[in-house]
Amino acid sequence: MKLLEIQSSPRGESSDSISLTKSFIEACKSDDTSIVVDTLNVWHERLPEFDYEAIGAKYKAVKHETMTEAESNVWERIQSLIQRFQNADRIVLGTPMWNFGLPYKLKQLIDLVAQRNYLFAYDGKQYGPLLNVEKAIVVYTRGSRFLEGTPIPPSRFDHQTNYLDFWLQLVGVRDLRSVIVDNAWNQDRQESEVSLAKGKATLERLVEWFLN
Numbered sequence: 736m737k738l739l740e741i742q743s744s745p746r747g748e749s750s751d752s753i754s755l756t757k758s759f760i761e762a763c764k765s766d767d768t769s770i771v772v773d774t775l776n777v778w779h780e781r782l783p784e785f786d787y788e789a790i791g792a793k794y795k796a797v798k799h800e801t802m803t804e805a806e807s808n809v810w811e812r813i814q815s816l817i818q819r820f821q822n823a824d825r826i827v828l829g830t831p832m833w834n835f836g837l838p839y840k841l842k843q844l845i846d847l848v849a850q851r852n853y854l855f856a857y858d859g860k861q862y863g864p865l866l867n868v869e870k871a872i873v874v875y876t877r878g879s880r881f882l883e884g885t886p887i888p889p890s891r892f893d894h895q896t897n898y899l900d901f902w903l904q905l906v907g908v909r910d911l912r913s914v915i916v917d918n919a920w921n922q923d924r925q926e927s928e929v930s931l932a933k934g935k936a937t938l939e940r941l942v943e944w945f946l947n
């Protein structure tokens with residue numbers, strides 16, 4: 736089984752989202768030794784800018800037009816990122832909430848790989864998925880606790896889960912589970928530890944589902 740692990744935090748060893756996805760993957764590996772993990776950390780990957788050349792390449796690829804050398808170069812990098820998604824049987828993605836949404840480097844990865852005729856099809860009327868990923872887990876960590884009926888209800892403040900869950904399903908993740916870990920950066924460190932331990936336990940319960 737090929738597992739694509741996407742890390743979205745720049746905090747390395749201190750990262751809550753990375754330590755949660757790592758421990759989940761370790762638990763999976765101890766149950767299934769055939770797992771091969773490809774780790775893509777959006778901060779270490781030196782992602783190309785999604786700039787003039789990248790957009791030129793995107794449009795020319797759809798229209799099958801000849802690219803300039805600069806466009807071809809960035810398109811090659813984009814293709815190698817796309818391949819990592821195409822190779823995956825499973826995805827495990829961890830991300831912190833940044834300003835109620837996603838860290839910009841994760842959005843940069845999405846903008847790079849979300850290419851028509853590679854990750855999704857579009858016939859002018861509807862979208863169809865082109866990836867073949869049976870299952871994925873997304874771990875969302877946040878500093879605060881978002882609860883309906885409080886001054887920070889998720890219905891107004893959460894712009895993290897909706898978009899990423901939607902996007903993963905759009906491109907072809909068939910069965911997606913999201914694990915939300917609120918309170919990860921609380922003034923009361925003990926409360927954070929309790930939240931993180933709960934998240935870890937939830938993930939452990941998902942190992943069997945994920946592998947079968």
Ligand SMILES: Cc1cc2nc3c(=O)[nH]c(=O)nc-3n(C[C@H](O)[C@H](O)[C@H](O)COP(=O)(O)O)c2cc1C
Pocket residue numbers: 744745746749750751752753830831832833834835836876877878879880919920
């Ligand atoms: C730039 C930045 C923006 C953040 N924005 C939010 C936010 O809008 N809401 C929230 O609850 N926590 C926010 N946080 C806190 C993180 O989401 C939280 O600490 C998370 O657990 C960090 O995950 P990590 O340890 O994997 O980096 C922010 C943290 C940073 C560094």
